[in-house]
């Protein structure tokens with residue numbers, strides 16, 4: 001790294017995090033790897049979706065992204081320079097099984113072998129996400145997550161990955177944000193596979209959860225000891241209790257309850273009844289889905305602000321949310337237009353520890369997009385630094401309130417392919433010049449390095 005200004009946090013008033021608190025960063029395969037056709041990788045639904053005109057900003061694709069597939073040694077060095085304890089990354093399923101089934105592609109496995117060894121060489125703990133949205137296209141051609149068989153293929157893939165990396169990877173999360181996969185992918189269509197069929201989105205959600213449960217069984221049988229799932233969760237702010245409950249059910253409880261309580265919330269089942277008879281739920285499914293897990297990954301960005309409004313049509317990402325309006329929040333916004341409300345993180349974590357006790361939590365994603373500019377080799381991303389500072393203080397407040405929070409992984413290590421936004425939204429603490437692939441740690445990275453070093457603010 002070039003000479004950068006350093007951040008010396010003042011000693012006075014430092015907020016210390018618990019001893020052993022895990023500090024890290026997160027990414028996802030399709031967003032950073034590139035090498036979309038290298039070494040036997042098959043197409044995913046995001047390769048297809050990003051090539052569909054009008055779906056992704058300016059027709060951007062993950063073909064090259066941050067070229068992490070080739071540049072991972074440099075990226076691991078940057079992680080080491082920042083003093084990160086852990087690195088959360090996802091495995092590209094189509095790199096391992098190009099058609100989503102059958103024997104593993106040895107060159108795909110070899111890449112993750114090399115990456116894990118590079119991380120271990122740098123003293124960085126790998127945290128693996130098995131599915132971060134890049135479903136093999138062949139499986140989507142057979143119905144994707146609306147097809148129950150996809151859940152079975154996912155468990156087979158999980159077993160393959162554990163057999164290759166289980167000797168060096170301790171922490172495994174099955175799914176990243178199944179809410180996005182189901183309701184952005186199959187209901188609203190703003191994510192891959194781009195289907196606008198709310199009536200099948202609940203089956204997709206169920207089969208994702210079934211895949212989670214079957215994968216937990218497979219990983220546990222193979223000897224895995226730290227298994228979890230990552231959910232995007234949002235506290236719901238409202239002057240209308242009914243409206244708040246509807247969105248809390250469709251966003252949060254529809255996943256938290258089956259995984260941690262072994263049942264779907266009755267109000268959600270009823271509300272979704274206009275779309276489905278839930279016959280896709282078979283005997284024994286919920287016992288599989290609620291296999292005990294060791295860790296709940298929490299992705300938090302902002303609360304949802306809602307109100308009741310007669311006649312309001314359903315929000316496409318929340319099938320069944322008729323009568324609920326989303327007026328937005330009176331708060332500063334990020335470049336995504338998302339409100340900056342750190343208190344929501346404290347509220348969420350305290351709620352989780354109260355309503356779903358006994359499962360340790362880890363913040364698997366938190367971060368912000370801002371319009372960054374490189375000036376003389378530096379990026380003075382004050383907005384992002386302030387966002388992160390506020391949210392770390394919110395996380396600390398939750399710990400003070402008794403929440404068993406084990407770690408914080410900033411989203412994201414690198415600027416990357418931001419799904420339908422393409423490359424125009426930058427979440428990284430490290431800037432990526434996509435023309436040259438030059439990495440430049442932003443001021444937020446240098447600040448974060450100090451937070452990690454001091455284990456506090």
Ligand SMILES: N#[N+]C[C@@H]1[C@@H](O)[C@H](O)[C@@H](O)[C@@H]2O[C@H]12
Nearest residue numbers: 028176177299365411418427
């Ligand atoms: N959008 N946005 C930023 C970020 C996205 O880049 C991640 O892939 C998702 O897990 C989650 O949505 C959060």
